Amino acid sequence: MTLKTALVGAMLAAAAAPAFGQFRHYTLDAPEPRPLPRTVVILPPDVIVREVSAGGIAEKVPEWTDQASVALTAAAKSYAGSQKHYLLVEMPGTTQDERDELEEYSATLYALAISAVFLSNYRGTEWNERRRQFDLSMGEGLAFLREKSGADAALFIIGQDTITTPGRRALAVFGAALGAPVQMGLSVVVGVLVDLKTGDLLWTNHITSRVRDLKDDRGALTMIRGIFGSYPSARKW
């Protein structure tokens, strides 16, 4: 490979990067129509933004995490409100124990969404079988939220974003030129709707993007729009 070829390769790789920015969806819900909630409480997003160094070490960046949390909350409220899928209910005050409980639910739901993606992509049959009998439930532990908010369902939004440093981006260009790919940043947002009376999962969608930035208002709104693109009332059954 000549130096010229390598440089052309690097430029092409850099130019092609936005093409990878299109969303990948992993929607899971019942194959048959079911009643959708009329009132929904949106929980504070469980989000973390990390920076990945040239060598691939990921570190949480607290200020970016806070920005992403604010941006995703605003985006979820504004988009859901404008689409009239359901009536938004304000998040009620909660105790420390209740917040801990909600964080545990969030972690479980994220693990569920990730394993669903894995099973859908790499294993095939298991998740298809699960979709045919879509009966996942979180149990009755969220009853306190129904009592406090009066909402029919809760929307969990879980986000993870990795942002690469300039050093890593420079390395990626060289890597692309030499045929050695370097993993770049990825934004992931998972939305899960849970029935607060039964604990049943009503719908979940998981999207990824290589170019959106969750700490940015526009990026957060685009990701939220992408999530709701598969919401049952936004589709024809």
Added chain:
Amino acid sequence: MAPRIFAACAIPIIAAVMSAAHAQDHTALPAHSVPPFASRPSASDLHAEENRIWSESDDIDRRLRRQRLIHEDTDVAAYLQEMIETLYPEFGAALRVKVIDDPDLNAFALPNGAIYVTLGMLARLENESQLATVLAHEGAHFTHRHGYQHQLGAKSRSAVVITTGVLLAPLMGVANAASLASMYGFSRDMEREADRVGFERIARYGFDVEQSARVFSLLSDEAKLTKADRPVMFASHPHLTERVGNFQALIALHPRSSAPRTLTDRFETLMRPLRVLWLERALSRVRYASVIHVLTREDADARFPGHAGYFLGEAYRMRGDAGDAKRAIESYVRASLASPRFAESFRALGVMRMKAGERAAAKHAFERYLFLAPTSIHAAFVKHYIQQMEDAQ
């Protein structure tokens, strides 16, 4: 010839790319020039990158709490906090000690000053000076900012590895191995520093320095007898025997205090219930070898209540090696004599006697159990066993 030309070209390219990638990201101090904290740090004392690992540490604290992994005992918590503040008075509550409800031997410090000690570690310690040794060591990791240094070192080494990997893909295995060896060595250096700083603290605040070497001897013995390669806490630490030697060298240089704080009533009062709790947890986690090792030590009777023999019997029974059934019965008998009001020993003894065909002895043990625990959830089963034996006669 070709490899030489390749190497001649690759080395300057690696150097150039590494330097470019590093220059882009280089915002922090080099790891070796991070000064220790002199006192409780304020937010402004932290470098931006250090603030990140503190935030991650806060997340770990939250996760441990919300997963209910913290042993909540306000008296124990107050005692451990008092101890760390005695050892590091200038840091006040910046160092916070918590107990993890886990039977294995472990202790660790997070970069944000949270120190976690497992139930298993506390159960093994014999006195306050040994506890001080463990806490002083972990406190030194915080005061000397080892978490931050480790992160800086890891970033720097990983940048070298990945740059080399991108440009010299065929040699990636070598580069990885070199990086791992380097990370391992770095960690060992920090452990040695924490040992030295911790030792200075326990000496300064009147604890028995002899006990510092004793802690590592105890842990080393258990690691050998339980066939564990080494306890979890020391997975990346210098070898235990090497550390015992290091502490002995430090002790030799240090004049012994005339009246060191070694064993206090408060330590014993608080640790005794924890040791029994550890026995329950260790059995439920199949740590039979550890239970047998600890309960067959010469000092076990002094450190554990009489009914601890029941747990020893359970460990033998569940391990099931040759001769363990006999050892289990002997242990239950000893427990029933030492703590005649502890019902479980009699139930376990009854079951073992019944299996051995010793019906009269089994019935006697079961009847004693029903007398002591008439409303227990096992009572119906025990009555059924008695009925079965009577029917068989």
